Amino acid sequence: MSQKNERRDKNVHDILVVVGIDFGTSYSGFAYCHTASANQEVCTNTEWSGYHGRFKTNTVLQYDDDFEKVTEWGKLAFAKKVERKNMDKDEPKSVGLFKLYLGSFGKLDDDLKPKIPVDYKKAIADYLREMGKLIKTKISEHWPDVNFYENVLLIISVPADYSKKELAIMRECSLEAELIRKENIEYLQFTTEPxxxxxxxxxxxxxxxxxxxxxxxxxxxxxxxxxxxxxxxxxxxxxxxxxxxxxxxxxxxxxxxxxxxxxxxxxx
Structure with missing residues (x-):
């Protein structure tokens, strides 16, 4: 057995919690499961900042005046977007639909892509970072001894037409979002949405x-x-x-x- 396969087998045995992330164009959510639970019950998160009871929250970000720091995310960011609709056009606005920039290379006319004031990679990374904070909190609450970077397998669902380039961008954004520590780490995997x-x-x-x-x-x-x-x-x-x-x-x-x-x- 090669050293690479030995490392892969070791990583598999280290996995204690599996997290599924649905990063959507309009809404996103996640669920998690401990591999050692009696019936491997899947827990779907329904607790979001500002409200409870829904499986998903809006894929929207609210930035500060310089579009550097995220001030709100999810439904709270979407609510502020609605509040600002009649305000000065120069005011910072919520950023959404940024996922459309992925998977649309050569497939979607530029006029159909949203006009956003930040690079789409930054928006994706910022959103995954905010969701990652919540995921880490939930895992820590349920299983305090679980090391997020050594015992957790992340699986992100992606559209079926994503190319290797687009999957590489998702890995890059996940690294920037601090979901993983190394870009090629096997603790992050992808599955197609279908x-x-x-x-x-x-x-x-x-x-x-x-x-x-x-x-x-x-x-x-x-x-x-x-x-x-x-x-x-x-x-x-x-x-x-x-x-x-x-x-x-x-x-x-x-x-x-x-x-x-x-x-x-x-x-x-």
């Missing part, structure tokens, strides 16, 4: 409806803030899925619907 949704359906939805039998075919319709993706999967064995049709998707998510609706109202 794959994550398919596994969830296989593990939960099919069982709930007594459909978890070999040959069952189901369609995943992922209507997000940036993209809408459709994929069809078949259960071919215990915990095994095959792709029946090639995934299809486009940039026609809710943020574009909102923008088109506002333009339509403005034209009336």
């Amino acid at each position: 794959e994550a949704a398919a596994i969830y359906c296989m593990k939960k939805c099919l069982n709930e409806h007594s459909l978890a039998s070999t040959g069952t075919t189901f369609m995943i319709v992922d209507c997000g803030g940036g993209t809408v993706d459709l994929t069809t999967r078949k259960l071919v064995g215990e915990d095994q899925l095959s792709e029946v049709t090639e995934r299809i998707g486009d940039y026609c998510g809710s943020s574009f619907i909102d923008e088109a609706f506002l333009k339509h109202l403005g034209s009336i």
Whole structure:
């Protein structure tokens, strides 16, 4: 066995907590699970700064006057965005929809990308940093002896069309956000959003409806803030899925619907 494989095996045995992060165009959230728990119960975070009870919070940031320091994030930042809509245009504004700059290289016209006053990489890193602070707090509250950088595996869901370049940017932003200590560390991994949704359906939805039998075919319709993706999967064995049709998707998510609706109202 090579030294690299030995290190990988050691890292796997060191994992005590797995954290799934859904970094979305409009909303984001996370869930976590201790690998040694009796039934490996997944805890979905519902406690956010300023409010409780929702699985996700807004993917929005509020900066100071120099757009250097984050003053609010999530729903509180979105609320301030609404408050500022009738204020002086020179006032600092909330920054959102910055995820659209990733995955859209050559696929999305520039006029459809949001005009933001900061580099999109900075915005992504700043948002992941704020979420990371909350993740670290939750893990520390539940398991004080868990070392975040040595015992926690982070899995971030990403759109299916992300290239190696875009995944590298996500790693770069995660490092800047202090989610990891080294860019190539194996404690950060990615899964595609359709794959994550398919596994969830296989593990939960099919069982709930007594459909978890070999040959069952189901369609995943992922209507997000940036993209809408459709994929069809078949259960071919215990915990095994095959792709029946090639995934299809486009940039026609809710943020574009909102923008088109506002333009339509403005034209009336």
